[in-house]
Amino acid sequence: MSRRIRAFKRWMTSQGFDFSDALEFADSDADGICVRALCGLREGDLVATIPKRACLTIRTSGAREVMDGAGLAGPLGLSFAIMYERALGAASLWYGYLQLLPEEESVPLVWSSGEVDALLRGTELHKIVKEDKKLLREDWKECIKPLIEAADFELDPSDFGIDRYFAAKSLVSSRSFQIDEYHGSGMVPLADLFNHKTGLENVHFTSVSSSSSDDESDVDDAFIEEKQSKPEEQSTSDAGDSFSEDNAANLEMIVVRDVEAGDEVFNTYGYMGNAALLHRYGFTEPNNPFDIVNIDLNLVLQWCTSSFSSRYARARLSLWRRLNYSGCMSQNSEYFEVASDGEPQFELIALLFIIFIPEEAYRKLNYAADSFKDGGDATKMIVAKMSNGRRIHKTPGNGKEFFLTRNVCGALVALADVRESLYGSDSLEDDLGKLKICCPVQERKLYHSLVLRLCERKILQNLRAYASRQSKMNKKETFGVRKCFKRTNFSLFYS
Numbered sequence: 001m002s003r004r005i006r007a008f009k010r011w012m013t014s015q016g017f018d019f020s021d022a023l024e025f026a027d028s029d030a031d032g033i034c035v036r037a038l039c040g041l042r043e044g045d046l047v048a049t050i051p052k053r054a055c056l057t058i059r060t061s062g063a064r065e066v067m068d069g070a071g072l073a074g075p076l077g078l079s080f081a082i083m084y085e086r087a088l089g090a091a092s093l094w095y096g097y098l099q100l101l102p103e104e105e106s107v108p109l110v111w112s113s114g115e116v117d118a119l120l121r122g123t124e125l126h127k128i129v130k131e132d133k134k135l136l137r138e139d140w141k142e143c144i145k146p147l148i149e150a151a152d153f154e155l156d157p158s159d160f161g162i163d164r165y166f167a168a169k170s171l172v173s174s175r176s177f178q179i180d181e182y183h184g185s186g187m188v189p190l191a192d193l194f195n196h197k198t199g200l201e202n203v204h205f206t207s208v209s210s211s212s213s214d215d216e217s218d219v220d221d222a223f224i225e226e227k228q229s230k231p232e233e234q235s236t237s238d239a240g241d242s243f244s245e246d247n248a249a250n251l252e253m254i255v256v257r258d259v260e261a262g263d264e265v266f267n268t269y270g271y272m273g274n275a276a277l278l279h280r281y282g283f284t285e286p287n288n289p290f291d292i293v294n295i296d297l298n299l300v301l302q303w304c305t306s307s308f309s310s311r312y313a314r315a316r317l318s319l320w321r322r323l324n325y326s327g328c329m330s331q332n333s334e335y336f337e338v339a340s341d342g343e344p345q346f347e348l349i350a351l352l353f354i355i356f357i358p359e360e361a362y363r364k365l366n367y368a369a370d371s372f373k374d375g376g377d378a379t380k381m382i383v384a385k386m387s388n389g390r391r392i393h394k395t396p397g398n399g400k401e402f403f404l405t406r407n408v409c410g411a412l413v414a415l416a417d418v419r420e421s422l423y424g425s426d427s428l429e430d431d432l433g434k435l436k437i438c439c440p441v442q443e444r445k446l447y448h449s450l451v452l453r454l455c456e457r458k459i460l461q462n463l464r465a466y467a468s469r470q471s472k473m474n475k476k477e478t479f480g481v482r483k484c485f486k487r488t489n490f491s492l493f494y495s
């Protein structure tokens, strides 16, 4: 057992933790810490009890008053609390715990801008991480820098610099749990030593009220995305008293899937694709069934205007919207998801279908859309208006096969190509070659960014395969809209 693990165990005992002798905390320089079972664990076994007061939160930290005074809450407050406790060194109540944490977690937020550009180009994360860096830098400048510059702050300002803030933020993103309403998100010693396995976790994490076992409530069986600070979290005035009882309660770790002696004990951080895993936790999982690729609406419109006039594209998009279709929204961008098996979100298929319908059908639908009520089934209406009495197979896809004309399938393939071109000039084979010789431990950033990119490219391959399968199945004639095509210039997307 390593020295720091021994110190951590002593610290846990001093703080009133109760943990099973069957748990081994294995420490390796290369892989960090993981939890193993020294003997078989059975479903329902209680393996650890963690006092909430021993968790590092914005309520328990020695910086509470400073944070309250400055109105710091949510993930920003928790990051500040970590910086503060680290700055206290051995004087911190959490010293025995903080010794165990890495300096920072290797999430893309703490990569250099050059690494972000080189390793994430074209992937789902590139834009997001650049935006994160910008916003967090602003947060630091607005909220933390002035606080540290205030004359009566007695700790070393260099412990609160921008790099220290990003490092703390990476720990919050990769290791914090939602504890309860009073504490919000916090660092939960011991619970944060379990690694993640998608869908095959062995332990869950539960909150138990000290006053009554009937009050048990699931904290969340996973690491939770750090909550944005909500107004109610900031109004802390008398919350301390009203929550004092709950404050005394414990958290429990319970076995939900048997573990054999010697095996690693896993938690789950939730069902997530590789982009989300790398973004929040700094790792990826090959063959992740929850992986997705997004296709931006802007990319679809760019592709559309390479074949049709901008006016035409705008009109078709507007009809699609009037029929109550929309994509997914995030940070002011609209996009469509493609699942790991290559199936695109139906709304994308509907948009492509509307782009390709002949002028007369377009007018017909436009007219119908005028009287189309919110919440009506646009898909059914389109099938009814455009099938001209032909019999349509009823499928669970709700007429999806009707929309998958050869034109639409061709467009899906073209969109997969356009999306793929964003990765730059390296081919999929180049990426596979690089992955083969890459060391996941020593070249961690390169390894996980390659896995992310390869998994995304695999999904784009699946999208092409899906489109060509559907195209073969669909014997229907393509619509005669070729005459309104502008000259197609796909090379635009490859430059």
Ligand SMILES: C[S@@+](CC[C@H](N)C(=O)[O-])C[C@H]1O[C@@H](n2cnc3c(N)ncnc32)[C@H](O)[C@@H]1O
Residues within 6 Å of the ligand: 031, 032, 033, 034, 105, 106, 174, 175, 191, 192, 193, 194, 195, 196, 197, 280, 281, 282, 283, 284
């Ligand atoms: C809550 S901590 C888990 C304990 C951690 N291994 C440690 O050394 O303290 C989360 C971090 O563990 C690592 N991790 C967890 N599950 C992993 C997995 N399945 N593959 C690779 N790394 C994993 C990642 O670095 C992640 O950010």
